[in-house]
Amino acid sequence: MATESADVLVIGSGAAGAALTKRLTDLGAKVMCLEQGGWIKPSDYPSSRPDWEVQLHRGAFNFSPNVRKRWEDYPVKETGTHPPAVLMFNAVGGSTHHWATHFPRFHPSDFRVRTLDGVAEDWPIRYQDLERYYDLNDREMGVAGLAGDPANPPRAKRPTPPLPIGKLGETIGRGFNKLGWYWWVSDNAIISSDYRNRPACELHGKCMFGCPIGAKASTDVTYWRNAIRGGAVVKPWSRVREITVDKTGRARGVIYYDRQGTLHEQLARVVVVSCNGIGTPRLLLNSKSSLFPNGLANTSGLVGKHFMLHPFRFLEGVFKEPLDGHEGPFAIPAMSQQFYETDVSRGFARGYTFLLERSFGPLHHAWGSFSNNPVPWGPDHHRVMRQRFPHLIRVTVMGEDLPEESNRVEIDPDLKDSSGIPAPRVVYGYGENSLKMLEHGGRMARQALEAAGAIEILDSGVIQPAFHLLGTARMGRDPKKSVVDARHRTHDVKNLYIVDGSSFVTSAAVNPTSTIGALALRAADGIWESRREL
Amino acid sequence: MKWTRRKFLEASAAGPLLAPLTAELVTTIEAAPRSLLNEDERSALRTAMDEIIPAGDGMPSATEAGGIEYLERVMRQEPEVAENTRALLAELKVHRTLGEFEAKAAPEFARLRDFVYEAYYTQPEIWKLLGYHNYPTDHAGPHMPPFDETILSEVRRKPKFYREA
Numbered sequence: 001m002a003t004e005s006a007d008v009l010v011i012g013s014g015a016a017g018a019a020l021t022k023r024l025t026d027l028g029a030k031v032m033c034l035e036q037g038g039w040i041k042p043s044d045y046p047s048s049r050p051d052w053e054v055q056l057h058r059g060a061f062n063f064s065p066n067v068r069k070r071w072e073d074y075p076v077k078e079t080g081t082h083p084p085a086v087l088m089f090n091a092v093g094g095s096t097h098h099w100a101t102h103f104p105r106f107h108p109s110d111f112r113v114r115t116l117d118g119v120a121e122d123w124p125i126r127y128q129d130l131e132r133y134y135d136l137n138d139r140e141m142g143v144a145g146l147a148g149d150p151a152n153p154p155r156a157k158r159p160t161p162p163l164p165i166g167k168l169g170e171t172i173g174r175g176f177n178k179l180g181w182y183w184w185v186s187d188n189a190i191i192s193s194d195y196r197n198r199p200a201c202e203l204h205g206k207c208m209f210g211c212p213i214g215a216k217a218s219t220d221v222t223y224w225r226n227a228i229r230g231g232a233v234v235k236p237w238s239r240v241r242e243i244t245v246d247k248t249g250r251a252r253g254v255i256y257y258d259r260q261g262t263l264h265e266q267l268a269r270v271v272v273v274s275c276n277g278i279g280t281p282r283l284l285l286n287s288k289s290s291l292f293p294n295g296l297a298n299t300s301g302l303v304g305k306h307f308m309l310h311p312f313r314f315l316e317g318v319f320k321e322p323l324d325g326h327e328g329p330f331a332i333p334a335m336s337q338q339f340y341e342t343d344v345s346r347g348f349a350r351g352y353t354f355l356l357e358r359s360f361g362p363l364h365h366a367w368g369s370f371s372n373n374p375v376p377w378g379p380d381h382h383r384v385m386r387q388r389f390p391h392l393i394r395v396t397v398m399g400e401d402l403p404e405e406s407n408r409v410e411i412d413p414d415l416k417d418s419s420g421i422p423a424p425r426v427v428y429g430y431g432e433n434s435l436k437m438l439e440h441g442g443r444m445a446r447q448a449l450e451a452a453g454a455i456e457i458l459d460s461g462v463i464q465p466a467f468h469l470l471g472t473a474r475m476g477r478d479p480k481k482s483v484v485d486a487r488h489r490t491h492d493v494k495n496l497y498i499v500d501g502s503s504f505v506t507s508a509a510v511n512p513t514s515t516i517g518a519l520a521l522r523a524a525d526g527i528w529e530s531r532r533e534l
Numbered sequence: 535m536k537w538t539r540r541k542f543l544e545a546s547a548a549g550p551l552l553a554p555l556t557a558e559l560v561t562t563i564e565a566a567p568r569s570l571l572n573e574d575e576r577s578a579l580r581t582a583m584d585e586i587i588p589a590g591d592g593m594p595s596a597t598e599a600g601g602i603e604y605l606e607r608v609m610r611q612e613p614e615v616a617e618n619t620r621a622l623l624a625e626l627k628v629h630r631t632l633g634e635f636e637a638k639a640a641p642e643f644a645r646l647r648d649f650v651y652e653a654y655y656t657q658p659e660i661w662k663l664l665g666y667h668n669y670p671t672d673h674a675g676p677h678m679p680p681f682d683e684t685i686l687s688e689v690r691r692k693p694k695f696y697r698e699a
Contacts (some may be wrong), residue, residue: 047671051656057648058612129698147685151695164678175683180688182695185681202675212671315562326666327676341697361667363655367648377632377647382591389664 006032006233008527009253009268011283013241014094016500016520017274018219019137021234022227023524024465029531030231034238034256034266037072037091039220045210052209053363061209063087063098071259072239074417074424076278076437080407081429084309084465088276092236093220095276096513098208101216102332102355103143103187104132104510105518108153109341113506118343119349119433120402124477124503133518138187140226141217141517142195145187151337152184160192163201169333170324170427172356172393175452181338183356188331189217189513198222205358207330216329238264241421242287243271243496249291251496270527270534272497274520277307277469280502281409282424284473288500297473297490297498302483304410306403307426308471308507311434312463313397314370315445317454324390325359332357339444340509348436352399352509365389370396371458387456395448397441400509401470402433409472428465438462449465468512473502487526488519495534499523570609570616575623576602581663585632586650596650604653623644 008024010017013035021031046052046061055061064087065073072090089095113120135156145158151294162185165173169185176183190207193200201215214221224234237259242264244252253267273280281304285295295303336354339346359369365388368374375384412425442459449457476482479491484503490496500521501512508515527534571579583596609616625642629635636643654660661668669675 045671049670050658050668054652054656057652058614106695108699109697116697116699146681146686148686148690150692153696162681164681166678168662170685175686177688182689184686184689189657202671204647204669204671204675204680206669206671210671324676327669328678335696341695346649361655361668362661362664363652366655374644374647375651377586377650379590381587382593386664388593389666 005253005267005269006030007032007268008032008270008272009266010272010274011254011295012094012274012279012500013219013224013234014274014276014500015096015219015516016381017272018093018223018227019140019498019517019520020272020274020524021232022140022223022230022526023521025227025230025232027524027528029528031227031233032266032268033232033234034254035092035234035236035277035395036239037070037089038092038236040091040097040210042210042214044211044418045212047204047206047209052206053361055209056360056364056367059255063089065090071418072237073183074279074282074421076223076423077412077415077425079425080427084426084428086278086426086469087466088278091220092224092234093218096218097210097220099331099513100208100511101136101189101333102511103145103189103514104140104335105152105155105444106130106351106508106510106515107340110508113350120506121476121481124475130376130515130518130522133521134449136521137514138519141189142191142198143187143189144192144201149184151182151340153481158187160195160200161357163188163190163329163331163333164203165194165333166324166328167213167321168325168358168393169318169356171319172448172452173334175448176336178449178451181336181448183336183338183354184334184524187514188329188337190329190331191215191217201329203328205327205330206243239417240283240419241419243273243283244287244294245289245296245493249493251493261419270495270497272499272523272527274500277472277501278409278424278426280498280500282411282470285411286422292492293484297483297492297496299492300376300480300483302474302481304408304472305405306471306474307407307409307428308401308403308468308504309428309465310401310468310497310507310509311399311430311465312467313438313442313445314460314463315442315449316369316371316458317393317395317449317452318388318456318458319391319393320440320455322390323393325392325394326361326390328358330358336448339441346440348433350400350402350437350509351427352437354448355396355398357394357396359390359392359394361381362389365392369458370394371460372463373458393449393452393454395445396507397438398447398511399434399437399441401507402431403471403474403506404431429467430462435462449460461468468501468507470501470504470507470512473498474505475503476505487530488523489526489530494508497523497527549624570606572621578623578626579605582626582632582646583650583653586647587654593660599654599657599660601650601653604656605649618645619649622649
């Protein structure tokens with residue numbers, strides 16, 4: 001049975017859906033959001049339990065939906081020449097429950113990669129179009145950091161001062177200084193002092209397993225609190241099966257299951273899809289009709305194509321002195337963009353960021369930490385364990401992934417979720433450019449760790465791709481080469497918008513969440529400005 | 535120091551942080567629920583666990599730290615783990631030494647090794663011996679000095695380093 005129509009119906013309550021809902025609610029729209037997961041109680045987070053690290057291998061808070069297998073999760077088949085380990089979380093707040101909170105911005109050049117470097121496609125918007133939304137998103141989420149990084153455009157004073165970087169940050173920072181390389185204390189969406197009724201970070205260090213005090217910006221404690229106060233409605237345990245269209249080809253609303261398996265229809269004037277770079281193309285491809293036999297908004301055939309994941313490589317330096325990398329916020333203490341902008345003499349296009357990072361606890365060290373070098377078993381075990389814990393500094397190479405049409409999300413012919421909705425399959429392989437970049441990054445990271453005084457360096461090599469789901473319904477001016485326009489409106493359906501990592505044209509070499517939030521705020525303004533024609 | 539399970543449990547009981555876990559462990563031993571493993575399996579497991587993490591360098595061995603009790607507790611709580619453990623025990627029997635197990639069935643051996651590590655490094659008493667403070671999120675966190683900007687003074691003096699577009 002159809003219910004009363006919403007002005008705007010948002011599907012997905014993560015970084016994008018939350019920001020867009022709050023902004024539109026502030027502007028005066030009646031917004032409803034459907035979320036397939038539930039609210040997470042702070043007491044449910046494993047971060048207060050002694051077995052918190054076990055969640056890295058199994059448990060209801062594991063990062064992978066294929067391991068967690070909660071009702072609200074859907075399975076993802078992982079295939080290709082480099083099958084990814086897909087990470088996401090389904091709850092009010094989405095994957096912001098799990099994320100590490102790094103909050104860098106794109107560079108101006110990231111929006112002009114075709115013009116400047118002859119690769120991929122330019123975005124139809126520029127850094128300047130997004131700048132004020134980056135600022136607004138920083139204030140809404142609550143950010144700790146320091147303005148003044150010469151490797152980035154100037155930005156306003158950060159809402160709260162930088163988080164402590166500890167012995168680890170100081171040690172690797174001195175290494176970068178010795179080499180004369182650019183580096184800077186990172187922006188993170190964790191507040192270092194009390195801010196807008198949220199308490200300051202207490203430095204526990206288990207941010208990726210949930211922050212029960214709310215110092216970390218998961219959108220359930222940032223955007224959602226205020227959006228709901230303003231009148232927005234979020235309906236948890238609502239799993240959307242398909243977006244429906246009327247006979248003129250306008251989006252009519254959605255059909256969704258509740259937790260008991262009952263089907264409902266929700267009507268809306270505008271539908272916004274914010275289900276992440278895999279969930280969004282899955283929903284569009286599952287929304288077939290006589291008007292859209294290949295899936296909704298897919299006239300270009302590009303829904304699900306150009307799937308991007310950031311190429312990563314982890315190098316861990318072992319230092320003589322204890323560095324206590326497990327203490328302090330797990331967020332990124334500092335970063336270096338010494339090799340961010342293109343330099344053709346390096347043999348690859350675009351570039352990468354070094355993330356200077358902390359560790360989890362003793363168990364993760366024994367298992368091999370991020371470089372995947374387990375502490376040996378047998379007589380040498382205790383000696384090596386004491387050498388590594390707590391003596392590691394991690395330098396992560398995070399590269400830009402170039403969009404390739406063969407990397408894609410599609411519907412698997414057999415796999416289904418617990419409601420019987422067809423589930424996705426991802427097909428992914430690293431491109432040659434990414435592999436060259438990771439090789440260069442590995443060598444440079446080694447130099448940095450040696451300059452900082454590392455006595456041994458553990459190297460993951462090229463890892464299984466995993467992080468950041470991007471590019472599968474990309475933005476552009478040409479309807480043949482893109483799925484949405486510069487305002488996130490689909491080229492095919494006038495009142496359907498796609499707002500999340502899917503709309504990225506390129507990945508840049510930074511964590512995407514601050515850009516996802518900024519894009520969502522800008523998209524909300526676009527919807528509001530177009531409301532009379534929708 | 536020679537570590538025994540008794541000493542380990544006594545030391546564990548002394549720490550307030552450890553109380554819930556220790557109480558559970560003691561209960562497990564005192565109530566003596568029917569073991570999920572037969573005597574042969576326990577014996578094989580005991581030998582393997584203590585070869586993977588032997589006592590030494592002031593640290594107890596895997597079984598002195600309650601490894602078998604931990605494993606059985608998790609097997610009871612998680613059927614998938616119980617099934618995996620039984621498969622690993624069957625595989626363990628096939629090989630004459632752990633070195634041979636590792637050489638001939640590396641992924642299965644890694645699962646066994648990782649589970650032994652889990653049984654060991656989730657024990658608060660082991661943390662204490664390592665000097666690790668867990669700082670659970672319902673307690674106070676560590677003290678860290680605030681960020682000192684002077685470490686960035688050299689970078690601050692550098693020219694702009696991004697491309698305008």
